[in-house]
Amino acid sequence: MHFRKGWAAAMSLMLLAVACGGDDDSDTSADTESGSGSDEPVTIEWWHIQNNDPGLSMWEDVAHEFEADHPNVSIDITVYENEAFKTAIAPRLQAGDPPDLFQSWGGGGLVEQVDADLVQDISDDVAPWIDNLNPAAVELYQVDGVQYGIPFDLGMVGFWYNRDLFEQAGIDEPPTTWDELLDDVQTLKDAGITPIALGEGDQWPGMFWWAYLALRSGGPEPLQDAGEDGSFDSDAFVQAGERLQELVELEPFQDGWQAAVWDGAGGQAASMGTGGAAMMLMGQWAPGTMNANSPDGNGIGEALGWFPFPEVEGGDGEATDVFGGGNGFAVGKDAPPEAIEFLEYATSLDVANRWGELNSGILPVTAGSDESITDPTLQGVLEARADASYVQLYLDQAYDPELGAVINEAVEQLYAGQASGEEVAQTIADAAGG
Amino acid sequence: MAATVVRSSRRSMRQPLTRSALYAIAIGVVLVIIVPVIYAVLGGFRTTGQISADPVGLPHPWVFDNYIEIIKSATFREQLLNSLVVAAITMAVVVPCGSLAAFALARFSFAGREAVYALFTLGLLFPLTVAILPLFITLRSLDLLNNPFGVALPQAAFAMPTTIIVLRPFFHSIPTELEEAAIMDGCGPFRFFYKIALPMSRPILATVSVLAIVVSWNAFLLPLVVLNDPHQWTLPLGVTNFSTQYSSDTARILAFTSLSMVPALVFYVFAERQIVSGLASGALKG
């Protein structure tokens, strides 16, 4: 790539020197970093993780369309599965050679990349169109107010429940407070129904519960503060642990939950998808996975419902505080300006609507695209997202990977009955240096 | 020395009861071995939903899509070819280099010989994962990324310890008389190696080749890091295509892994004779 830039720069100079009044409206001003005017061939190296359809084909189409409009641009797509991506990109980053555009979840991972000078400041380039995107999502890709990436998806975590099973147990309305939730769990147990599906084997599904309880108990401030000064031993977190313990003591989960994974045969999604459990706490991608793990591919069909995380009595948090995250692309330090133009196209309303129509786990963030999503339960998620007073990013992404892992593990110990709420808070605080 | 004559049983008289007990044990072990493999193969004929709803059941209905889609897909064939190429290169590098080194370590005496041997055995004690980042940088500077050699050469290097450990005792056991006779005929060490020692060692070389190929076939981490271009991917990388950010298609994964097993199994059946005779003929002689 460096080679190409040097060559491109030389060519531009020569062309300028030789040109005899030709139609030259291209931007040949000193764009030194990439050194290419709009006539020079440009390659954009793009790594994303939508490795299955419909996402896979969607991105391919988007890339082709952009190439058609910009004949000098060619987009080189590399697709990885989620976990494989994390492993495969590490050596590239370590060698200081990031791809031009690559999958990013924002948060602590992005901070590390900024510190290592791997990503580009695109604040100025995107200023004209950034306001078309959901501000909460956009903020996830800022570090100290500087923009380094662009989101294309923002979802949130909530409860997915089986209406039929609730009815069977005699529960008319989903719970709106934590105590009501605990009561419902007991009611379901008494009716012989497994109340909650949980795949604690993956650790992060269990972390969702704790994080939401912390958010509800203390509001956004403790979580933000803890990110700065490591104060994970504050009241909000201790209470979160204690409340979670109340739930775990009821033994509300399916058999083998400690080792169960989110997805795949025998996992959390499978439990819900086969009608084996009444509810679960999960992100907006849940229906797709549930269906894939069900015998006829339709999950529990019409019986699927959604409700937001209940309030916690005496807590400082609002019911509209939201816990979630999404997907986006970070811009590598050597990326050409065309890469940023491509991002503008990829998040344009037209493309966003096409994403919405797929009714997949991707909830586009472009203003005006909400209507394109027709699935009623996803609509419920979108409403909550639109009303969100605050979006807290998944803890294992908000903070640096090490702290995220410590949190997941400490919470896992609580589930295993090996640590109390206070001990969990203390462990995390110690690791965070607070 | 190499005697692969099958020994007859030690006792000609055997109680029928003991014999059936032996058979029972053997059958039991065979079942425990076979059932998981069959389960994997059958799982490919179901959907993930079926497996979740009824982990134990037979396919109902039988779903042929998983296998058919995979066999039809050009990607699978491409990955199969890539795996073959990488395995072949690995073997083609390991066997000559390893046998040359093992021969020298077995038949020459020189200062530091045991130290060199010890150096090679050190490689057994380190997992590849530790070395992967520096290795990536080295490969990058040698311009070996996205290249089957970028996978095969490190694999061959990491296979050196086992290869040399297995080959050295074998070369030890070639009788001196053979060497002396060769020298009388004016044969230098290279020719002795090439014309006499190697042909004698065919079984053990087969063993070493099979080990190198099996390891290469199943390798995941190194190809993942070296081969970014999906067209260069090997079969283990291909499995990841059946998982996404949010879900895994268990049934299709089973179908894919079952199909990937086939070449390894076929190769193994043919090579098994070689392995057994190779191991019998020298590797374990005290």
Add this chain to the structure above:
Amino acid sequence: MPPAADVGRGAAAVSLDEREPPLRNGLPASPKGVDAHASAPFAGSGRVGAVWRRRLTILAFLSPALVLYLALVLAPIAQGAFYSGFDWNGLEPLEKFVGLQNYRDALADPVFLASLRHVFLIVVLSLALQLPFALGLAVLLNQRLHGRAVLRLLFFLPFVLSDVIAAIVWRLLLMPAGLLDGSLEAVGLGGLIQQWLSDPDIIMYTVFFVVTWKYFGFHMILYLAGLQQIPPELEEAAAIDGASRAQSFRYVTLPLLAPTIRMSAFLSIIGSLQLFDLVWVMTNKGGPVGSAHTTVTYMLDHGFERGQFGYGSAVAVIAFVISFVFAIGYQRFVLRRDVAGALTTAGA
């Protein structure tokens, strides 16, 4: 005639390493009165030119393997070990030197220490159960049984499968209400059902079972080869002398099989110390609350996956040192008699 031929005229077999006794064919001179002057043909001669040629020859033989190995194995490993002295997230420049702090942290981490215990458990169980089991089957296959060749093929089969495939399949089989649970129910042993992969107390035993499933065939083949070296006349002689089968096995077969057993034990222990793929995939990165961590899974999970490359490297070095000390000790004291494979020549 090539210079090496001069050697055949009775020149002393020169050993270039003064510490070593003269060697014959690379083996130490046998105490049975072999003429120390009878030379190994390629062992060298006194002539300078021939010595240099010999050195070049040795170099030529060794260099392809050595170059490959040094560049692609030792150098990266050394560099990896170098990282262990730093606090490094893999992205920033290598600046934060912390000396031995990573090592102190590792040795103080209960999860790491638990991983060492887990590995030790596997080692002990393998030596106590897996290897004798393999030996028993080898003895079985050494009898004249119908279908012996087929059995031999089948028993080795799991070894050929990748660890990842084995892990994926067994994970499914061990699911609650999965195939294993279903089979136990079917034969009325439902009471034995456990949470094979969720119960922190028994998960390591589950791992051991699957490890055995995967690797027993390898050891069995080794023993079979060893058994087939033993002349039947010896056992027949023992029978004639009135020894029972058990006695014959204990006093005749086992001693002759000992070198094989020692090598197999060595490989088994080293393999257990390196156990990774199988555990990683089957227990989903180390099991609930890390109850199934091995040193390598711990290294990956707590080190590299958290962007703690310095720490991960330190764990790797610790694991390496343990393996190395064991390997040296084992070679020196146990494999001493088996010259092939000796790391040291003391007493050889």
